[in-house]
Amino acid sequence: MILSMVARGSTASSLVFLYVVLRPGFLYAESEPSPTLVSLWSSANLYDASSNDSLLQKITLSGRLQADGAIFDAKQGRFEDALWRRFRFGFKAQLRESWLVHVEGDWDLNANTSRGDDESDESFNRFTDAYIAWTPSEKLQIKLLKQSAGFTLDGATSSTKLLTPQRNNLTNNLWFTSEYFTGVSAAGETDGGLMWKAGLFSAESNEDFGLFEAGAFTLLSLGHDFSGHLSVDRAELRIDYVHNEEREGAQTPDLSQVLSLSSKWEADKWGLWSDLALGNGYGDRSDTRGLTLMPFYTYSPQFQAVLRYTWLESADDNGVRLGRYEREIVEERGDEYQEFYAGVNVFFYGHKLKWQSGLQFTEMQDSANDGGAYRGWGFTTGLRAFW
Numbered sequence: 001m002i003l004s005m006v007a008r009g010s011t012a013s014s015l016v017f018l019y020v021v022l023r024p025g026f027l028y029a030e031s032e033p034s035p036t037l038v039s040l041w042s043s044a045n046l047y048d049a050s051s052n053d054s055l056l057q058k059i060t061l062s063g064r065l066q067a068d069g070a071i072f073d074a075k076q077g078r079f080e081d082a083l084w085r086r087f088r089f090g091f092k093a094q095l096r097e098s099w100l101v102h103v104e105g106d107w108d109l110n111a112n113t114s115r116g117d118d119e120s121d122e123s124f125n126r127f128t129d130a131y132i133a134w135t136p137s138e139k140l141q142i143k144l145l146k147q148s149a150g151f152t153l154d155g156a157t158s159s160t161k162l163l164t165p166q167r168n169n170l171t172n173n174l175w176f177t178s179e180y181f182t183g184v185s186a187a188g189e190t191d192g193g194l195m196w197k198a199g200l201f202s203a204e205s206n207e208d209f210g211l212f213e214a215g216a217f218t219l220l221s222l223g224h225d226f227s228g229h230l231s232v233d234r235a236e237l238r239i240d241y242v243h244n245e246e247r248e249g250a251q252t253p254d255l256s257q258v259l260s261l262s263s264k265w266e267a268d269k270w271g272l273w274s275d276l277a278l279g280n281g282y283g284d285r286s287d288t289r290g291l292t293l294m295p296f297y298t299y300s301p302q303f304q305a306v307l308r309y310t311w312l313e314s315a316d317d318n319g320v321r322l323g324r325y326e327r328e329i330v331e332e333r334g335d336e337y338q339e340f341y342a343g344v345n346v347f348f349y350g351h352k353l354k355w356q357s358g359l360q361f362t363e364m365q366d367s368a369n370d371g372g373a374y375r376g377w378g379f380t381t382g383l384r385a386f387w
Helices: 002-008 013-029 035-042 169-175
Strands: 046-047 056-074 077-095 099-107 123-136 141-149 180-189 194-200 216-225 236-245 257-267 270-281 289-297 303-314 336-347 353-365 374-386
Touching: 056 099, 077 123, 123 180, 169 257, 169 270, 169 289, 169 303, 180 216
Parallel strands: none
Antiparallel strands: 046 056, 056 077, 056 374, 077 099, 099 123, 123 141, 141 180, 180 194, 194 216, 216 236, 236 257, 257 270, 270 289, 289 303, 303 336, 336 353, 353 374
């Protein structure tokens, strides 16, 4: 309720509120989460019969709550707001014989904050996860129905685990940002440590389940962690390939193929995540390529500093779009994009409860000179929670 009041207020007052509320934790965060937080999160476990042979083994609540405050100031205009970024709620039911049912919905908590009496107050957006999973072994899982189709560095990372408040703009341009599609997928790991995933998905993304009338896309991923051969904690390389059927009415971007090579390197407190990707456009969509580099330093279990550089270029005019909040100022597209980001993450209960803030400078060139140029600064701060 308190955060709902924040979302209705001004950006400045909302940022002050977040600072006052979270500042004590920022200064005096313990090495372990407080017992109060542990107890609160454990209340999501509604039922546990794993000690017997019941058909229904466990029921847990699932979801996420994310609030943002954003101020963006550019030569082309200004945007500021405080809003609910995401609210999802559902459950997971663990069944006997390694079966899992996961159903989760997405709601718009901003729906009633600025609407007139004659407008709908319906806040339900869609089902996100709505699938059945079977895990016959530790190295194989099969999912059926609506699920996340993740690829690229940030596209394959849940919004609950991102190291920045928003996904990088390479992912925003080359990933399928609707994310949740109806289909079937299998993922696992070989005895040699090769991680793989394969999926076939409907190109429809709607409130319920999509059919295949608007076409389909396939997703293949291969990865391996080479840390066992190096003196580092993590050395993961992954390649993602997507083939998207060119079909009128598809609710996927006009990209026939996407190829992404991502990496995650971590040693002690230092880390570097990267993504090099390209996409082949069809119709009026230009071919696009890009690079993201994201070094970070984890000072302690509570504090982390993150830098990010993102570059994008399209072969033709108007092939690149801006990020979420920059698009509130400039909706048109350009052909070359750069972003420099610096931020801090404060973890109160790991990724389950964190506060993320970042400052960024963004520039986009528009060779066509038809309204897509952008140059400006932006600041985002946000509270992230999931259970």
